[in-house]
Amino acid sequence: MNSIFDDFKLATKRFAKEQLSEIAKEFDENEAIDPSIIEKLKEQGYTSMMYPAENGGAEVDLDTVCAVVEEIAKYCASTAITLVGHLTGSVACLVGGNHEQKERFVYPNGRKNNLFAVSISEPGAGSDVTSIRTTAHKKDGGYVLNGSKCFVTNGGLADVYVIFARTDQTDRKGGLSAFIVPKETEGLHVGKKEKKMGLRGSYTTDLYLENAWIPEEQLIGMEGDGFSIIEKTMDRTRVVVAAHALGIASGALEFAVIYASERKQFGRTIGEFQGLQFMIADMSIKEETARRMVYYAAEQVINKNKIASYYSSIAKTVASDAAMEITTDAVQVLGGAGYIRDYPVERMMRDAKVTQIFEGTNQIQRMIIAKYKLKK
Ligand SMILES: Cc1cc2nc3c(=O)[nH]c(=O)nc-3n(C[C@H](O)[C@H](O)[C@H](O)COP(=O)(O)OP(=O)(O)OC[C@H]3O[C@@H](n4cnc5c(N)ncnc54)[C@H](O)[C@@H]3O)c2cc1C
Structure with a gap:
């Protein structure tokens, strides 16, 4: 991994932990993100991170975009999807738009930084x-x-x-x-x-x-050109949606591990029971598999592999299925507490579901995967 990747990942982890982890619950309860968070996403350069450096962006590769989205989703999936929605719209302009359109609507300048x-x-x-x-x-x-x-x-x-x-x-x-x-x-x-x-x-x-x-x-x-713009856009953004799902999975697993190490029953922490250890192990296997797949798919897109979208579809399916399974198991690890809104895992479980639906449902992803395989 390059240093820009590491710098962005670290800075985002700090940003998300400090600014989002507490407020995520509030956004969920109020059914609205605070608009000041969008301003922060702009100020931190996240909304413009894919734009060329000469046009006010950070010109980062897709793996870095995935790392940013993963870290934000880990703490607040709603904020992360707001960023992903923006990235999807702006990428459509980047892949299909002309110079004037990019200058006028996409690139930030003194007057605007459009969402x-x-x-x-x-x-x-x-x-x-x-x-x-x-x-x-x-x-x-x-x-x-x-x-x-x-x-x-x-x-x-x-x-x-x-x-x-x-x-x-x-x-x-x-x-x-x-x-x-x-x-x-x-x-x-x-x-x-x-x-x-x-x-x-x-x-x-x-x-x-x-x-x-x-x-x-x-x-x-x-x-x-509409259909080809959708395809070219999703070839890039599908893996970002996969990273969003991965972030939710990762946040739920982290919380479940901490809880299992602290909660005591029968005189021991629940993490000492093999029944829970196997659950944590299975959750870890799914999370790590999803992470490898997301960053492998991002690499294929960066390297312009002709069948990059095959890998993006696999990444999206693996990561979103992992997110649903891991968040569901995280609720189980917390027992009754997992079902209560004071703890974040029930929110994460609700957040995870739609990752199997949007940006092409997982049934549609499987159709794409099979089509590539059968052609071969
Ligand atoms: C929270 C959220 C945010 C969204 N954001 C955006 C956005 O920003 N912009 C945007 O344009 N859209 C957005 N969407 C829409 C999203 O992309 C669609 O919901 C998704 O593509 C599925 O379409 P549908 O809901 O009409 O389901 P349908 O297409 O009606 O599918 C219903 C079911 O049938 C299955 N199905 C359909 N066709 C087949 C087939 N050929 N073979 C097997 N199974 C099949 C599907 O997998 C699904 O299980 C969003 C949706 C949600 C819920």
Whole structure:
């Protein structure tokens, strides 16, 4: 690992432990992250860490991004997913946008440091993104967007939305296009904020587009590039989502180990009983396996391995399944205390579930994995 990786990991660990570990419970109870935390993510350079150094970023590799997200998720998964939502939107602009678009909307400068969101999903288009129905019709040197979006992470918080809409009704895949839509755009409305099982501090909302006119300079790439922008973006961000799951798993395991070393029953700490030792061992095996897979997949993306997305899909599946299993076991290790909100593991268990669902469900990941394998 390089020194930038180590520096970022250490600094993030400190930041997350000091600034997030206590407040995570509050975000969960209030169902809202404190906006000052987003300002801190900006100040610490996390929102711009993937941008080129000459444009105000840290230009870190994907393994460092994973380390940052893992460390933040370990203490506050809601804050981490707010960052991941931003990274996903901004990466879509980085991979598909032109110089002017990056200068105007993405790179921080004296005036702004935009928070992003990405909006692909619709009530009728979840796993199958080619079912997107939001339309974009050419008009007056731009496009008029109409439609309903759902499940937008950072909805209502973001400064800029990357919205996917249909420019061609006849081509399901090739008819999708991506647009940069600033929050002030007339006709863009943020809908209801979802009440969720977990990640409750994060914002997840509907979005509505009612004759929202977007100038053609805000079309990312060319008309019809939407599907390939989604693929290129997720090739990078899927492994970051895996790191998010890994962070949750790691936080739960750490807490369970401390508890097992302190809690006494039958005159001994519960960690002295083989029944619990085997649980801790299995949790550790899953956590370490997930960690190796996440950073191996990140390395494949960095090295532009042709089948990097095969590894990213495996990483996402392994890490999110590990997160669900480890957090569930952590609740068991704590016994009744694990079920009580005073302890963080019940929150972590609720936070973990969605990691098996978003950024492509684990069933969809398995389809991708099998497709690569069978092609071979
Ligand atoms: C908290 C949260 C945050 C999110 N953030 C964003 C965001 O920022 N931007 C965004 O665009 N979207 C976001 N999403 C949406 C998310 O990506 C979708 O929920 C996900 O892709 C699944 O789509 P769906 O919910 O419509 O499920 P469906 O596609 O309806 O799937 C339902 C079930 O059927 C299974 N299934 C579907 N097709 C197949 C198949 N071919 N083979 C086998 N099984 C199948 C699925 O695995 C799942 O178990 C978010 C969702 C949540 C819950």
